[in-house]
Amino acid sequence: MDNLAVRRGGVPVLRGVSLTIPQGLVTAVVGRSGVGKTTLLGVLNGLVAPEHGTVTVAGSGPLDDAEALARHRRRTATVFQDHALIDRLTALDNVLLGLADTRHPLSPLPWPRALRRRAAEALDLVGLLPRALVRAGRLSGGERQRVGIARALIRKPDILLGDEPFASVDPALVAHLGRVLRQAVERQGVTAVLVLHQIETAMALADRIVGLAEGRVVFDGPATAFDAAARTAVFGPRPILSE
Numbered sequence: 001m002d003n004l005a006v007r008r009g010g011v012p013v014l015r016g017v018s019l020t021i022p023q024g025l026v027t028a029v030v031g032r033s034g035v036g037k038t039t040l041l042g043v044l045n046g047l048v049a050p051e052h053g054t055v056t057v058a059g060s061g062p063l064d065d066a067e068a069l070a071r072h073r074r075r076t077a078t079v080f081q082d083h084a085l086i087d088r089l090t091a092l093d094n095v096l097l098g099l100a101d102t103r104h105p106l107s108p109l110p111w112p113r114a115l116r117r118r119a120a121e122a123l124d125l126v127g128l129l130p131r132a133l134v135r136a137g138r139l140s141g142g143e144r145q146r147v148g149i150a151r152a153l154i155r156k157p158d159i160l161l162g163d164e165p166f167a168s169v170d171p172a173l174v175a176h177l178g179r180v181l182r183q184a185v186e187r188q189g190v191t192a193v194l195v196l197h198q199i200e201t202a203m204a205l206a207d208r209i210v211g212l213a214e215g216r217v218v219f220d221g222p223a224t225a226f227d228a229a230a231r232t233a234v235f236g237p238r239p240i241l242s243e
């Protein structure tokens with residue numbers, strides 16, 4: 001990302017962000033609420049157009065070119081903050097939507113057995129196989145989120161973007177899902193960029209941390225280097241709690 005500036009609703013959100021995200025690692029994006037983490041992810045999957053600056057992806061090219069953007073999207077999977085599931089479809093069919101660029105997702109033809117098996121395996125990875133045939137509209141928030149993760153993993157993407165992918169997941173499951181994502185990164189060479197709300201989760205899961213404050217990158221380094229000073233730069237001084 002080179003000197004990116006982005007406005008939302010006319011208001012500057014990112015102001016000159018330059019960043020290199022290394023391939024094959026997990027990078028966590030952290031910062032206070034409203035700082036522009038989702039916006040940064042939106043620029044990375046081409047859903048948000050920068051006012052100026054460019055994003056160039058190795059193997060795809062600068063994303064301001066339509067062909068490069070299409071190439072980039074075929075290699076990318078996103079876990080959205082609001083899950084973006086179709087309520088009337090089962091968990092399994094929602095996972096198959098991850099393969100929608102191979103065939104129309106709502107085609108009345110049954111999905112080939114091999115692909116259904118792949119979807120079942122993806123659901124198993126996130127611990128949801130017993131809920132495979134339940135309609136998404138009947139799943140809990142955390143279950144929906146895990147369907148979203150399975151739908152991203154079934155694509156076997158080169159690039160995995162996640163917007164608070166564990167936000168509504170039971171805390172006991174977060175470590176397990178973190179391991180599932182790390183396995184995908186390590187076995188398939190995935191480059192992951194995850195917006196993470198909890199700095200503790202980011203430090204445990206990510207190789208690198210990017211901290212945003214006031215529209216700029218104020219920390220960019222290994223997770224092990226995210227110290228008290230970095231925490232203050234990103235999140236501000238700790239509030240003093242009155243008794």
Ligand SMILES: Nc1ncnc2c1ncn2[C@@H]1O[C@H](COP(=O)(O)OP(=O)(O)OP(=O)(O)O)[C@@H](O)[C@H]1O
Nearest residue numbers: 008009010013031032033034035036037038039040
């Ligand atoms: N579609 C939009 N129209 C106008 N303003 C927007 C829009 N989307 C986001 N914003 C504003 O842009 C700023 C950055 O939003 P963004 O969602 O990127 O922040 P965030 O860091 O992901 O927040 P959170 O941690 O609360 O999810 C916020 O001030 C938000 O109100």
